[in-house]
Amino acid sequence: MGIETLIQKLPKAELHLHIEGSLEPGLMFDLAKRNNIKLRFNSVEEIKKAYQFTNLQTFLDIYYEGANVLIREQDFYDLTMAYLKKCREDNVVHTEIFFDPQTHLQRGIAFETFFNGMKKAFSDAKSEWGISSKIIMCFLRHLTEEDAFETWKKAEAFKEEIIGVGLDSSEMGHPPSKFQNIFKMCLEEGFLTVAHAGEEGPPEYIWEALDLLKVSRIDHGVRCFEDEKLMDRLVREKIPLTVCPLSNIKLCVFDKMEDHNLKKLMDRGLRVTVNSDDPSYFGGYMNQNLIETAVALDLNDEDIKTLCRNSIEASFLSETEKEKYLKEIN
Numbered sequence: 001m002g003i004e005t006l007i008q009k010l011p012k013a014e015l016h017l018h019i020e021g022s023l024e025p026g027l028m029f030d031l032a033k034r035n036n037i038k039l040r041f042n043s044v045e046e047i048k049k050a051y052q053f054t055n056l057q058t059f060l061d062i063y064y065e066g067a068n069v070l071i072r073e074q075d076f077y078d079l080t081m082a083y084l085k086k087c088r089e090d091n092v093v094h095t096e097i098f099f100d101p102q103t104h105l106q107r108g109i110a111f112e113t114f115f116n117g118m119k120k121a122f123s124d125a126k127s128e129w130g131i132s133s134k135i136i137m138c139f140l141r142h143l144t145e146e147d148a149f150e151t152w153k154k155a156e157a158f159k160e161e162i163i164g165v166g167l168d169s170s171e172m173g174h175p176p177s178k179f180q181n182i183f184k185m186c187l188e189e190g191f192l193t194v195a196h197a198g199e200e201g202p203p204e205y206i207w208e209a210l211d212l213l214k215v216s217r218i219d220h221g222v223r224c225f226e227d228e229k230l231m232d233r234l235v236r237e238k239i240p241l242t243v244c245p246l247s248n249i250k251l252c253v254f255d256k257m258e259d260h261n262l263k264k265l266m267d268r269g270l271r272v273t274v275n276s277d278d279p280s281y282f283g284g285y286m287n288q289n290l291i292e293t294a295v296a297l298d299l300n301d302e303d304i305k306t307l308c309r310n311s312i313e314a315s316f317l318s319e320t321e322k323e324k325y326l327k328e329i330n
């Protein structure tokens with residue numbers, strides 16, 4: 001069996017996916033039309049041409065701009081359903097998605113509008129295709145902790161459907177410590193925590209995410225490689241890293257895929273998973289990430305199985321559900 005066939009066949013979980021980052025240019029155009037919004041692009045090709053980033057911030061600027069076309073519940077349903085269709089194609093059997101409430105609340109969109117749109121899509125994908133989903137609410141770290149508290153209040157009626165909270169957006173200059181009070185409160189209320197750390201930011205941010213935010217996973221985390229003591233701890237405590245290879249290349253965290261440290265992290269004993277982050281902006285969904293990584297880093301069948309196994313083990317599924325998928329992989 002070729003590596004592509006193996007990747008296609010294995011069941012896997014996606015643990016690092018921003019739903020707003022799955023907005024394909026074609027859908028962006030359709031929604032702009034439907035909602036009477038003027039885009040600064042005249043064609044899908046023009047949009048795609050603009051997707052040339054030099055760092056995280058140059059991407060975020062265009063990512064927040066793109067989200068402006070999402071207005072009605074139906075828009076969020078269509079966005080989420082389009083992503084779940086890709087999951088079906090890639091045999092992603094379970095997904096834990098991030099959403100950015102502040103991006104929408106700031107534009108006057110009500111919490112129930114985006115939340116109910118997403119939820120309906122999750123429910124349809126579950127009943128039609130058996131794909132399960134969990135929802136993680138992210139706080140934008142370039143905003144204040146006070147704003148995060150306000151947002152948490154607005155989520156009150158929806159908390160039963162939210163499994164945890166995360167931290168995303170501009171990393172440099174916005175360390176996890178900035179959000180230690182809101183995370184403490186979420187933890188006390190029984191929510192799981194994750195955080196983007198060590199994508200562009202230094203290893204110290206990963207230490208903070210572990211010590212202050214008590215995260216169950218580190219999103220990205222590739223810069224842990226600069227700190228032996230930190231890697232020892234991540235290995236010892238089996239903290240998963242949700243790595244996003246195509247994202248890292250597009251945002252110039254590594255110059256080219258051959259330079260990516262994913263295989264070195266695996267060999268060091270870290271629990272690495274592969275994810276697509278913002279697939280419509282970075283050039284590929286789950287299987288494309290696995291394929292390009294496998295080719296560039298010469299991963300073998302066992303490496304691919306390990307990555308898929310890790311994705312299930314690192315998920316927030318129950319032990320019984322994990323067992324079912326792990327059996328399939330083995």
Ligand code: HPA
Nearest residue numbers: 018168169170196277278
């Ligand atoms: N990093 C930080 N914030 C984000 C990302 C990312 O990769 N994608 C969407 N928001």
Ligand code: ZN
Nearest residue numbers: 018168196277
């Ligand atoms: Zn991300």
